[in-house]
Amino acid sequence: MIILGIETSCDDTAVALVSGSEKKCRILSSVVSSQIKVHAPYGGVVPNLAARAHLKNIRPVFEQALEKAGRPDFGLIAVTVGPGLIPSLLVGANFAKALAYAAKKPIVGINHLEGHLFANWIKNPKIKLPALCLIVSGGHTQLILMTGRGQYQLLGETRDDAAGETFDKVAKLLGLDYPGGPVISKRAKLGDKSVFELPRPMLSVRSPDNEFDFSFSGLKTAVLYQVKKEKKLSPKYVNNMAASFQQAVIDVLIHKTAEAARKYNIKSVMIAGGVAANSKLRREMKEKIKEMKIDFYAPEPEFCADNAAMIAAAACFRNKKEGNWIKINANANLKLVD
Numbered sequence: 053m054i055i056l057g058i059e060t061s062c063d064d065t066a067v068a069l070v071s072g073s074e075k076k077c078r079i080l081s082s083v084v085s086s087q088i089k090v091h092a093p094y095g096g097v098v099p100n101l102a103a104r105a106h107l108k109n110i111r112p113v114f115e116q117a118l119e120k121a122g123r124p125d126f127g128l129i130a131v132t133v134g135p136g137l138i139p140s141l142l143v144g145a146n147f148a149k150a151l152a153y154a155a156k157k158p159i160v161g162i163n164h165l166e167g168h169l170f171a172n173w174i175k176n177p178k179i180k181l182p183a184l185c186l187i188v189s190g191g192h193t194q195l196i197l198m199t200g201r202g203q204y205q206l207l208g209e210t211r212d213d214a215a216g217e218t219f220d221k222v223a224k225l226l227g228l229d230y231p232g233g234p235v236i237s238k239r240a241k242l243g244d245k246s247v248f249e250l251p252r253p254m255l256s257v258r259s260p261d262n263e264f265d266f267s268f269s270g271l272k273t274a275v276l277y278q279v280k281k282e283k284k285l286s287p288k289y290v291n292n293m294a295a296s297f298q299q300a301v302i303d304v305l306i307h308k309t310a311e312a313a314r315k316y317n318i319k320s321v322m323i324a325g326g327v328a329a330n331s332k333l334r335r336e337m338k339e340k341i342k343e344m345k346i347d348f349y350a351p352e353p354e355f356c357a358d359n360a361a362m363i364a365a366a367a368c369f370r371n372k373k374e375g376n377w378i379k380i381n382a383n384a385n386l387k388l389v390d
Contacts, residue, residue, distance in 0.1 A: 054080070056126040056151075057364025058114075060144030061136025061164045062191070063087040063097045065109040067117040068360035069126060070368055074201070076177045077368040081120035082354075082361040085109040092230045096220060103139035110147050117360075126157065130367035133161035133379070134386025135191070141382035149380060161380045162363045165192060165388040166370075168324040171351035171362035173369050179349060180319040186309045186337075189325030190216030190231070193266045193305075195312050196388065201370055206389040207312050208264025211254075215301055216327045218268040222275050222297050226290045236294045237330050243291030245299040250274050252304050264312050271300055302333050306340050313346055320347040329356040 053073065059066040068082040087105045091097050118124075131148035134141055145161075152159035169185050183198045184207075193210040213221070216233055223232025228239065251274055253267040275297055282289060313321050321341045327333065334350050341348040355362055 053128060053368075054124050054126040055128045055130055055364040055367050056117075056157075057162075057360035057362075057367070058110075058129065058131040058144050058148050059164070059167070059358055059360040059363045060106045060110065060140050060147075061132045061134070062140055062358060063091055063102045063105070064358040065106050065113050066358060066360035066363075067110075067114045068364050069117055069121040069124060070361060070364035071124075072368045074369050077174060077365050079174065079361050080122070080124065081117045082359055083113050083117040083120065084357075084359050085113050088231065095224050095230050097137065099137045099139045102137060103143055106140055106143035110143060114147075114151075128367060129157050129159040130162050130363050131159065131380065132164045132167065132363050133381060134164060134383035136164055136384060138382055138384040141384065145380060145382045159380055160367055162366045163386055163388050164358075164363075165194070165196075167362040167366045169196065169198070169322070170366040170369050171324055171355040171359075172322040172349045174351065174355060174361065174365050176349050177369070179322070180347060182316065182318055183320040183322060184309065184313050184316065184318045185322040185324055186305060186328075187325045188215045188305060188323065188327040190214060190220065190233075190327075192325065193268075194388075195264050195308065197312075197316055197318075204389050207316075208262070208266065208308065210266040210268065211262075212267055212269040213272060215266070215268060215305065216325070218272050218301065219327070221272050225272075225276055225279050226293060227285060228290070228294075233327060233330065236298055237332065239291050239294040240298045240332070241295075243288075243293070243295030245292075245295040247292035248278060248296035250296050250300040252300055252307075255304055255307055264308050266304065266308065268301065268304075271297070298330075298332065302330075302336055305333065306337050309337065310340050310344065313341065313344060318346055320349060322349045324351060324356065326357045329353040
């Protein structure tokens with residue numbers, strides 16, 4: 053079956069076509085229209101501006117994805133219905149509903165976080181279970197235990213800022229461009245990670261109630277206090293701070309993931325989400341997990357950020373018998389685990 057995926061949860065308008073079944077899938081096309089230039093002046097995503105851009109871009113992106121795939125006859129429409137920004141979600145959901153009605157095609161709703169998780173399955177459809185997935189993006193930082201397709205347990209999540217959000221805020225403190233993740237990663241390669249002693253929040257928590265939770269607001273504040281001491285931020289200072297900050301985030305993410313993998317006798321560890329494209333995180337996480345003799349997986353960088361291929365893949369790999377599909381109603385606070 054060929055599945056049409058639609059993703060508009062935040063600031064990327066994406067459409068993809070995927071061919072396959074619950075055993076494997078093949079990407080026929082994947083088109084993403086970025087809104088970085090729209091939101092860069094504000095240092096973050098402005099919901100109403102994002103929705104306007106989605107309205108402008110959704111049809112051209114749809115047509116481009118169809119053209120790239122050779123205009124196949126798709127049999128199912130899969131659309132992100134949450135979590136995300138409600139103005140953005142409504143554009144994608146309503147477009148998908150109208151398309152399904154006009155084309156007389158069935159439609160299913162997909163959880164955005166489940167899409168990120170299944171981005172790992174696009175190239176690796178035989179991941180061993182139980183698996184642990186670290187979903188780390190601009191809006192989410194979660195550790196998910198996966199015992200089956202559609203069977204998840206939330207082990208921990210951020211109590212304040214998500215890791216990607218913290219990258220954006222620290223980048224702004226350092227006078228760097230938006231989005232912060234790629235630019236901090238680039239500047240960190242030129243810096244010394246040992247120059248600044250920054251905190252590793254909640255690194256050694258042992259309470260069963262929050263053992264695998266995250267917190268990055270204190271780390272952001274620590275950077276703020278350091279920056280305030282400087283009259284002028286030199287390129288060398290920015291590079292060293294970027295390296296020190298990035299390493300602090302990576303240390304926390306790896307430590308929590310490794311501890312959870314050990315406790316739950318995990319067979320496979322996956323990372324997903326926009327921050328999963330960070331090359332240093334990918335490299336150091338892989339080294340740590342391999343030391344534990346556990347399989348490690350990460351999506352191709354192009355499928356870490358928001359995209360529609362992962363949404364179509366989630367529909368592809370999720371068999372209807374393994375769980376109920378989500379209603380086609382946009383829900384900004386939709387949970388992966390109730």
